[in-house]
Amino acid sequence: MSDVSARIYASGHDLLKVIDELFMFTGIIQSVGQIQRLEPRGGDVRLLIGTGKLPLDGVMPGDSIAVNGVCLTAVELTGQGFAADVSRETLDLTTLGALAPGSRVNLEKALTLATPLGGHLVSGHVDGVGTLLERHEDARSWRLRIQAPDELARYIAHKGSICVDGVSLTVNRVDGAAFELNIVPHTIQETIIGDYRSGARLNLEVDLIARYLERLLLGEQAANPRTPGMTLEFLAEHGFAK
Missing domain, CATH: 2.40.30.20 (Elongation Factor Tu (Ef-tu); domain 3)
Structure with missing residues (x-):
């Protein structure tokens, strides 16, 4: 087990504690x-x-x-x-x-102990504002293409979760800092997504677990303000990429 892997394993309890204290919502609009x-x-x-x-x-x-x-x-x-x-x-x-x-x-x-976790764990702290580039109808659903701030791109993954204006959604495609979503009719009807038009500005919150994993992987380097964050070179050095 590499030093980085051991650090992640040993920090598992701390990560779960952070999740328990920090996440307050599920991204299911009420x-x-x-x-x-x-x-x-x-x-x-x-x-x-x-x-x-x-x-x-x-x-x-x-x-x-x-x-x-x-x-x-x-x-x-x-x-x-x-x-x-x-x-x-x-x-x-x-x-x-x-x-x-x-x-x-x-x-x-906010979540209670009786709240079903129907979406994903969300903190309610917006990471950045994105822009709706395109909206296309696909049968009864919509396909949205959204441009995120460049600094958030590394936290947005294909089939990963993202929160858009408080709505928990699954990323269908990623292209640089742009990503695509499929919106089902129920979500269009029951949220403000039904009001979206091209050019709309949208609150984005990336998956916070990805942020904490990045901090754990960086270890002591996370304390250096000049550290660029997770890079392919860093992952390769520690056995997570080739």
Whole structure:
């Protein structure tokens, strides 16, 4: 067993602990809500969000709800929805900064011990914003081609998982930093994906397990800010590629 392999094996318990503490959602959208009002507050914004058919039974102030894949804290329950404060950084680094009254949003409450894991484990921390390049109808389904930021390309794999605006999806094809998805009719109908048009900007969260595996494989090199991340040369050096 190589040093890198041993490190992964020995770190398995720590990785599972990180997963247990960090992942909060599954990427299965529970309702499409609507932005009711935006209140500027000293550079930040408070969003008032109508939750549609999403029941808020058991939700308390301080609980987490994913809005288009962004983990937000419910600071107030309004009867027909909830209010959440969004920082300037989140507004700048996600698509939440483009929301307006009437905008439709994907909603998912945080995991509980009774929540079925129907999608994949999702943190609610957006890694970057992608752009919808193409949308084609394929029988009753849609095929989407999305351009991701270049720095995310190494985490996107054929048949791997990716979260798009909070929706857990499977990657059908990868071409550099572009990737393709197949969207079934149910997902088109039950999420805001049905609203997508070419040029739409989309929140992306890559599979976080891939990120942690990269850190584990890099070992002490991960502490060096100049380390370029996982490369083919690194994998070959440690017996994972030829």
